[in-house]
Amino acid sequence: MRIATWNVNSVRTRLEQVTAWLAAEQPEVLCLQETKVADALFPHDAFAALGYATAISGQKAYNGVAILSRLPLEDVRLGFAALLPSDPVAAELDEQKRVISARIDGVRVLDLYVPNGSSLTSDKYPYKLRWLACLQRYLTLQQAEGEPLVMLGDFNIGPEERDLHDPERLTGGIMASEAERQALRELLGDQLHDAFRLFEPASGHWSWWDYRSAAWERDRGWRIDHIYLDDSLQELATGCVIHRAVRGNEQPSDHAPVVVNLAWPPDDDEGDDPEAEWP
Numbered sequence: 143m144r145i146a147t148w149n150v151n152s153v154r155t156r157l158e159q160v161t162a163w164l165a166a167e168q169p170e171v172l173c174l175q176e177t178k179v180a181d182a183l184f185p186h187d188a189f190a191a192l193g194y195a196t197a198i199s200g201q202k203a204y205n206g207v208a209i210l211s212r213l214p215l216e217d218v219r220l221g222f223a224a225l226l227p228s229d230p231v232a233a234e235l236d237e238q239k240r241v242i243s244a245r246i247d248g249v250r251v252l253d254l255y256v257p258n259g260s261s262l263t264s265d266k267y268p269y270k271l272r273w274l275a276c277l278q279r280y281l282t283l284q285q286a287e288g289e290p291l292v293m294l295g296d297f298n299i300g301p302e303e304r305d306l307h308d309p310e311r312l313t314g315g316i317m318a319s320e321a322e323r324q325a326l327r328e329l330l331g332d333q334l335h336d337a338f339r340l341f342e343p344a345s346g347h348w349s350w351w352d353y354r355s356a357a358w359e360r361d362r363g364w365r366i367d368h369i370y371l372d373d374s375l376q377e378l379a380t381g382c383v384i385h386r387a388v389r390g391n392e393q394p395s396d397h398a399p400v401v402v403n404l405a406w407p408p409d410d411d412e413g414d415d416p417e418a419e420w421p
Contacts, residue, residue: 143213143406144169145251147367149296149350149397153177153208157185159391164192167385169401170212171246173253175296176395177206184208199239207242207253207295216245222276225283231276240273241280245289249375249406252284254295259316267316270298271325278329285333285372290406293334294369296350296397299326301336304345305365317366334370337382337402349384350397358389369402378405 146169150156153174164172172194177184180202189196189210197218200206209215219225221241222232243252254277259270285291300318303309312318338347348363357363371379381403389398 143171143247143249143404144401145171145173145292145294145369145404146399146401147173147175147253147294147296147369148399149175149255149367149395151176151178151395151397153206154179154183154185155393156395157188159388159394161188161192163385163388163399164189164194164210167399167401168212171251172210172399173251173294174208174210175206175240175253175255177208178203179206197242197244199242201239205239205255207240207255209242209244209246209251209253211244211246213247218242218244222280225280226276229276229279231272232280235273235276241277243284247407248290249404250284250287250289250291252291252293254293254297256295256297256299258298259322261316262319271321274322274325274329278325281329281334290374291334291372292369292375292402294367294400294402296366297326297368298366299323300364300366301326301368304343307348307362307364312364317364330370333372335373335376337369337371337376337379338365338384338400340376340379341382347384348386348398349400351389353396367397367400369400371402371404375404375406378408379403380405 179200181200184198194210197215198208199220221236226232240255257270260266299322300306306312349367351358351363385399
């Protein structure tokens, strides 16, 4: 199973690019962020023509998440309140459409658009930290259900210095502050693992390049789009790749797709010897 994440920065603006990429790559699942469209106007038909069902949680002009799947979408859950119905913070945070999940072929796929935070002095920064704390509470309940879990999306955090093009200058600022990184580490715990880092330890691999300051042309990027796998799926990962060439499209999103390959479903007969005698 191939599962991808892509902040498309307006699914209608980028629709031709997204459908072209899907037609070429044909992942089983694509999770989108910043769809920026009300549910009634989401372009379901364009994806259905390629064989993808859609689950959406959108709002006009801002935010918005969606899951596209060639496999059946089951038990779709919208927002934090799906698992935290009595949590007043969850209800408040769900006013912005940033969380959606579905069970796909027995795997829980959790698609997130983490708030950016704007700056350390903005009121959006404590909002981001509250959002991450709520995600941690949400994950505690999700993981207790025992489903294999893929958590992915635009996290708006560079977890380590190797995830920033200029760590000396950027570390400590927004998306690289210690409070954001600590919040991410705490919600991951020792049960969720960065799929990209299973295969590529080096720096120089980015998923986002700002539209400003010729960041793409100068390759001054960040790795802020992540795919996290639980213990059971980590063992089945066979690769994780950033499709950076897409950022070079005409009028592109400022993010590139990230794709993980999983040997799923696992082969239950692996290791069986058909010649073995019955006891």
